[in-house]
Amino acid sequence: MHDKTIAELSAALAGGDVTSLELVEAYLDRIRRLDASLNSFITVDADSARAAAREADARRQRGDAGPLTGIPIALKDIFCTEDLKTSCGSRMLDNFAPPYNAHVVAQFKAAGAVILGKTNMDEFAMGSSNEASVYGAVRNPWHRDAVPGGSSGGSAAAVAARLTPGATGTDTGGSIRQPAALCGISGLKPTYGRVSRYGMVAFASSLDQAGPMARSAEDLALMLEVMAGVDERDSTAADRPVPRYSEALGQSLDGLTIGLPKEFFGEGMDDGTREAVNAAVAEYERLGASIREVSLPSSHLAVPAYYVIAPAEASSNLSRFDGVRYGYRCQDPQGLDDMYKRSRGEGFGPEVKRRIMVGTYALSAGYYDAYYRKAQQVRRLIRDEFVQALAEVDVLMGPTAPTPAFDIGSKSEDPVQMYLSDIYTIAVNLAGLPAVSIPAGESGGRPVGLQLIGDYFDEGQLLNVADQFQRVTDYHKRAPAGID
Ligand code: GLN
Secondary structure, three states: OOOOOHHHHHHHHHOOOOOHHHHHHHHHHHHHHHHHHOOOEEEEOHHHHHHHHHHHHHHHHOOOOOOOOOOEEEEEOOEOEOOEOOOOOOHHHOOOOOOOOOHHHHHHHHHOOEEEEEEOOOHHHOOOOOOOOOOOOOOEOOEOOEOOOOOOHHHHHHHHOOOOOEEEEEOOOOOOHHHHHHHOOEEEEOOOOOEOOOOEOOOOOOOOOEEEEEOOHHHHHHHHHHHEOOOOOOOOOOOOOOOOHHHHOOOOOOOOEEEEEHHHHOOOOOHHHHHHHHHHHHHHHHOOOEEEEEOOOOHHHHHHHHHHHHHHHHHHHHHHOOOOOOOOOOOOOOOHHHHHHHHHHHHOOHHHHHHHHHHHHHHOOOOHHHHHHHHHHHHHHHHHHHHHHHHHOOEEEEEOOOOOOOEOOOOOOOHHHHHHHHOOOHHHHHHOOOEEEEEEEEEOOEEEEEEEEOOOOOHHHHHHHHHHHHHHOOHHHOOOOOOO
8 A cells, every 4th residue: 555646545545445544554554663764754643643534534434535535644844733743853843832733734634634743854944965953864765874855855755765645845945856856756846825834934935835745746736736725824825726736637748848958957967867867858758848958047146046045034034933932942041141042052953053144144234235135136037037938938847956865974064065956946946936856767776856847836737747757657656675
């Protein structure tokens, strides 16, 4: 059973081949046996999962089941879950059990999905390797010495190891797509505003977006149908109908035009990654697509602009953690200043502190124009170039990450090298566009991800284009060794 996709499990539940309770017991058992060596979960919520599974089975008996009713999923530990610890990978929130559910969580519960637990992540979603978690690094199921990517590394590793058929992630600069690529699974960052951010711990609010992580594009479609939609508690959540993404799959790619941004195939790209991406492009030509080279000339400015804008927003968002209302408070504070300083000093890890310092600097009087305003101008240029390219082609295609999974410890001392892991993903967040990463082969025995970028709110086409590839290839079906 654990090798089945969400779509297959949904059919098995509907056909009465298995109950939700049986499925949940099977996944809980796998987590117990396999996660000690992966560290992909921070919290496993076994009792509530069993209760929710029984409820889902009863609902099915009543004839009131949808596609996700009874399907187990995991949530990145950035989504607030009522009465269940939501740590965001940080000591700051290690003691935090929110009084409410995030919008995405409420939507999954209403659909009858069963929450197995909360997955590990880089602290406050800042990172590309999952080494920056106070709960320790996550290991890549394909290669235990390698990182799973980040910041949604726990979700990616759990899906790859078949500890859950699907999981949520968040993507501020690549944190769904890059770990999906490094773990050989599929992951979608929706258009900014497609999914409500209510109840998602904020990192950089103009970039953050929640999305699904699973093994196939079809499963991403099923999850997105539940996650997407308007929500009055997030004014940036778009008031647009949510298409039945899963029903719009299966369309021919004849006549599709794919643009290859030449800046995505430059220096710094690993040879095996290049070969896998070129082979995928050739596969798309066989499927009827035509290929055209396009240019996004400001691409090289994306990482520098992001590392002004994202830390600036983070420094503001994280000012709420002051040791007063919730979260970590230091022992025996000697007055208010001491409490602020030590609570934040002890509660935040080194990468979060680095971002707060960079962001505070960039926003300070005298530097605002030189850094923050300039970065916003670059952001506009990047967006305009994407809009222009997408007026000429239907989707853009390239690698998700410049290299496959790197070894644990190999970049943790060099933040700039780490930041370059997102060189192909970050511009998409700055532009607010949707993009998906799907497995497209391997390099040196480690998975390679193919990135597809679409126009605003064009998730349906993106998922169809991804799904067509998965109908003729089996990269997304491959499982890491040693997880049975
Ligand atoms: N790796 C990037 C960063 O560290 C992106 C993180 C994310 O998308 N949450 O900021």
